[in-house]
Amino acid sequence: MDATLLSVGNFQPIPFPAPVPLLQALLVIGFLTHALPMNVALTGGLVSAILLLIGGKDENAHATRAGRQLAASLPIFTTAAITQGIVPLLFLQVLYGPLVYASSIVIALPWIAVLFLLTIGYYGLYIYNYGKQKMDLMKAPWILIAASLLFMVVAFIFSNNMTLMLTPEKFLPLYQASPAGANLNLTEPTLIPRYLHFVGAAFAVCALTLGCFGLYWKKKDESFGTWLIKLGAGGYIGTTLVQTLIGFWFFWSTPQGFQTAKTTTHLLNTSFGLEAISLIAMGLAVKKGCEKSYKVGLTAGILVVALMVVLRHFLRLFHTDQYMQPLFNAQPVVIQWPILIVFVTLAVLMIGYFVWLGRTVYNAYNKNV
Numbered sequence: 001m002d003a004t005l006l007s008v009g010n011f012q013p014i015p016f017p018a019p020v021p022l023l024q025a026l027l028v029i030g031f032l033t034h035a036l037p038m039n040v041a042l043t044g045g046l047v048s049a050i051l052l053l054i055g056g057k058d059e060n061a062h063a064t065r066a067g068r069q070l071a072a073s074l075p076i077f078t079t080a081a082i083t084q085g086i087v088p089l090l091f092l093q094v095l096y097g098p099l100v101y102a103s104s105i106v107i108a109l110p111w112i113a114v115l116f117l118l119t120i121g122y123y124g125l126y127i128y129n130y131g132k133q134k135m136d137l138m139k140a141p142w143i144l145i146a147a148s149l150l151f152m153v154v155a156f157i158f159s160n161n162m163t164l165m166l167t168p169e170k171f172l173p174l175y176q177a178s179p180a181g182a183n184l185n186l187t188e189p190t191l192i193p194r195y196l197h198f199v200g201a202a203f204a205v206c207a208l209t210l211g212c213f214g215l216y217w218k219k220k221d222e223s224f225g226t227w228l229i230k231l232g233a234g235g236y237i238g239t240t241l242v243q244t245l246i247g248f249w250f251f252w253s254t255p256q257g258f259q260t261a262k263t264t265t266h267l268l269n270t271s272f273g274l275e276a277i278s279l280i281a282m283g284l285a286v287k288k289g290c291e292k293s294y295k296v297g298l299t300a301g302i303l304v305v306a307l308m309v310v311l312r313h314f315l316r317l318f319h320t321d322q323y324m325q326p327l328f329n330a331q332p333v334v335i336q337w338p339i340l341i342v343f344v345t346l347a348v349l350m351i352g353y354f355v356w357l358g359r360t361v362y363n364a365y366n367k368n369v
């Protein structure tokens, strides 16, 4: 048997509890719920630090207030990113275990380092938030920058693993190069553009979040609210334009068969249309600080992120179908209705819980600002 197929392995001899398309859909939805808060966690430290440095020692400057509020929200976004990361992790392991377990072993050292980097970065956010009253206003932002840089390393390791799992022909040579797992996937041509595309998206989503803070403030403090909406909309436009260029770089680095596939074309055309709508609406929001335009731009922007998540999944299907399709075909499916009912019930209860939690955090925040 060829070495690549040996590296892929097989599923455990346990039937899938639900049909493959349903598990794939849950993987994609799960990743979207991870990606949105993760984007804010990833770049929020840098953005809030820049705002704090711009605001300087003036406690009442709009930039200082915005920087403080974004920094205060980061532990919540990071918690949401971590807990929502478990959802795609579960479905990824069930569906792509033969690939992702192997690639995780091949890059074992950086992969295990994720836990430590994440814990230190997360701790940094709390050091800032609990210690900011006592800290020098100009020194404190550096803790936020350090936390953001640690999360950038975490994201880079994720991109290494997510690209390595797509190319099992590299497993054996990398494993032989370092059986202890001191490997990354640095020879992968899509790695850098893919990673930068994630980082760019994260800045855009962080800008959208600042604009959402503006929607909240508009009723309480008109001038600050309008400033935030304009900042969010302007930041979104700037990062999205850069992001489009990186997106083309990423696209040209992917296999030609993927570039010319009908699904790719449809998904890209729809996202370009939505991107144009979001940019026009955000342009109006920058000019007038208008809430309605901002909300249109926000909705279109989030839909673009969702379509990109679907396109990313299609890229995985494109790469892995040759290895995974025979395994999926051979794998028995026994729908476990009691478990499925418990799963759906718990998912609905959890959404209700999140709504309650969101309200509780919002009310607590209202009391403290």
Ligand code: HEM
Pocket (backbone or CB within 6 Å): 027, 028, 031, 034, 038, 041, 042, 078, 081, 082, 083, 084, 085, 086, 088, 089, 090, 092, 118, 151, 152, 154, 155, 156, 158, 159, 160, 162, 163, 194, 195, 198
């Ligand atoms: C703040 C910390 C984190 C950051 C910055 C981060 C960043 C990322 C990035 C950039 C990707 C996409 C990589 C790519 O496709 O090239 C990703 C994927 C993923 N992350 Fe995270 N992540 C974080 C925490 C976590 C945690 C704690 C978990 C698990 C509990 C997790 C689970 C996942 C999974 C399963 C995927 C792949 C999903 C899929 O392929 O469908 N992440 N993460």
